[in-house]
Amino acid sequence: MVETLKRGAWFSTAVVAALLMLLALYGMAGMIGGAIPANRDWRAPDRGVSVWVESNGVHVGIVVPKRAGGVDxxxxxxxxxxxxxxxxxxxxxxxxxxxxDFFLGTPTWADVRLPTVLAAGYGSDATLLHVEHVPRPREGGDVRRVVLTPAEYRRLAAAIMASRGAGPARRGYAANDVFYPARGHYSAVTTCNAWVGWVLRFAGVRVGAWTPFPETVLWWF
Incomplete structure (x- = not known):
């Protein structure tokens, strides 16, 4: 009995150690991927269309003007x-x-539960776009302005619009936001922040080659 308990304790310790090592390797890979520049020759124009990347500490989104650069x-x-x-x-x-499920089940970060996080990280084809109607942001802190040429802005808009799926809208957390069905597979590799990096790269902006964390997006701006 004692030997069985010892073996069980050893196995549990080994599993925890392996998970911690995996998380450490994931974090290291994310930081390295975020530090490798894509579109390294890009420079912001002196004049153009202003967009913003904003972070709540875990999730990064993009703020765009409703009418600019030929996009409505x-x-x-x-x-x-x-x-x-x-x-x-x-x-x-x-x-x-x-x-x-992560979007709908976590209206605030106080609602985050480990099973929800693990399920999302494992992978899911059920994705949403979260769209909020907001005033022009104020730059500072975790809100960074990015100036694009009209052509770059149109490419950014095309990438975002291509992420929209078919189906009805869902009411959001408040009166000014809404969820729409989306395309794409969510996983620990293709996170919400990696998606922001992807649309910026598609537009031609210099940003990390892989941006799974908020910092890997924000530090470029």
Whole structure:
């Protein structure tokens, strides 16, 4: 009996050590991937279309003007989808992509539960776009402004719009936000922050080659 307990304790310790090592390797790989530049020759133009990347500490999203650079987002996010259509009067959209159950089940970070995190990290084809109608952001702290040429902005918009899936909208956390079905597979590799890095790379912006963490996006700006 004692030997059985010892073997069980040893096995549990080995599993915990392996998980901690895996997490450490994942963190190291993410930091390295975020430090390797894609589009290394890109420079922000003196004048152009301003977008913002903003972080809540865990999740990064992109804020775009509703009408700029030849792009009109009004058909993408209808006022009819909002709890209160008056919020459609705001002139910007804050857009993020992520796993459906994680989005719907965690309206605040106090609601985050380990099984939800593990399930999302394992992988899911059920993804959503979270779209908020917001005023023009104020730059500072975890809100960074990025200036794009009109052509770069159109590529950014094309990448975001291509992430939209088919199906009805879901009401969001408040009266000014909404969820839309999305395309793409969410996993520990293709995280919400990696998606932001992808759309920025697609636009031609210099950013990390792989950006799984908020810091790996923000430090470029």
């Amino acid at each position: 987002w009004r058909g993408f996010a209808s006022p009819r989808d909002l709890g209160d259509p008056r919020f459609a009067g705001y002139d910007h959209l804050a857009i993020g992509w992520g796993e459906r």
